[in-house]
Amino acid sequence: MDLIRVRNVEKKYKNGVTAIYDLNLAIEKGSFVFVIGGSGSGKSTLIKMLYREEKPTKGQIIVGGLDVAKLKNKKVYKLRRKLGIVFQDYRLLPKLTVYENVAFALEVIGAKKDEIRVKVLKALEDVDLKNKVHNYPDQLSGGEQQRVAIARAIVNDPKLLLCDEPTGNLDPEKSMEIMKVLNDINKSRGTTIIMATHDKEIVNKMKKQVVTLKDGRLVNFKQKGTYDDEDV
Ligand code: ADP
Numbered sequence: 001m002d003l004i005r006v007r008n009v010e011k012k013y014k015n016g017v018t019a020i021y022d023l024n025l026a027i028e029k030g031s032f033v034f035v036i037g038g039s040g041s042g043k044s045t046l047i048k049m050l051y052r053e054e055k056p057t058k059g060q061i062i063v064g065g066l067d068v069a070k071l072k073n074k075k076v077y078k079l080r081r082k083l084g085i086v087f088q089d090y091r092l093l094p095k096l097t098v099y100e101n102v103a104f105a106l107e108v109i110g111a112k113k114d115e116i117r118v119k120v121l122k123a124l125e126d127v128d129l130k131n132k133v134h135n136y137p138d139q140l141s142g143g144e145q146q147r148v149a150i151a152r153a154i155v156n157d158p159k160l161l162l163c164d165e166p167t168g169n170l171d172p173e174k175s176m177e178i179m180k181v182l183n184d185i186n187k188s189r190g191t192t193i194i195m196a197t198h199d200k201e202i203v204n205k206m207k208k209q210v211v212t213l214k215d216g217r218l219v220n221f222k223q224k225g226t227y228d229d230e231d232v
Pocket of ligand 1: 017018039042
């Protein structure tokens with residue numbers, strides 16, 4: 001079954017730049033999909049439209065049965081509860097511990113304390129950081145901070161995890177640790193993962209589905225893809 005359907009989507013920003021042209025895409029539940037392409041090819045714009053940070057100017061986007069562009073602002077929370085988001089720059093709250101950073105996402109939706117504890121510890125176990133629960137972000141390496149951000153994104157067990165250049169600030173070794181964590185989450189929780197990246201080595205190693213964008217257009221969608229320079 002498809003978790004995501006993108007139909008004839010165009011995104012033209014107010015300044016006149018068209019970031020995405022007539023995009024069609026179907027992504028099955030449980031998939032792991034890389035979105036690749038050069039700088040400015042539209043990767044972030046696509047990710048942003050999936051969580052309704054941006055609206056398409058034409059076409060339709062369905063995520064988990066919700067018509068994303070048509071959602072009223074006060075209903076956007078319904079979409080956001082279905083997904084977690086990881087950014088290149090981690091975006092942790094510096095004055096909260098690792099535990100508190102992850103718990104925060106559940107506190108704001110009114111979860112009970114016991115439930116929060118169980119879910120937070122499970123998420124931190126999944127990213128292999130159970131030994132750092134009481135640390136603050138500035139006491140962690142970049143790779144560890146990103147793993148906290150991943151724990152925060154999955155703590156409520158979303159169907160979809162969106163990652164925008166999650167390894168962009170990390171060296172190759174730490175990047176592969178992040179990829180192992182994401183792969184394990186995809187396998188063990190069945191979370192659908194969409195990851196925008198321009199990291200060729202990662203894409204070629206992981207052998208996942210690959211959506212290639214070039215100048216806002218879909219060039220190809222491969223099942224066990226590689227980063228083909230001639231496409232990008
Ligand atoms: P990528 O993530 O592949 O680098 P983006 O989606 O960020 O690509 O950008 C695609 C195109 O849209 C680029 O030409 C970029 O300058 C433009 N763009 C991105 N965000 C905005 C914005 N908020 N306003 C205007 N143009 C934008």
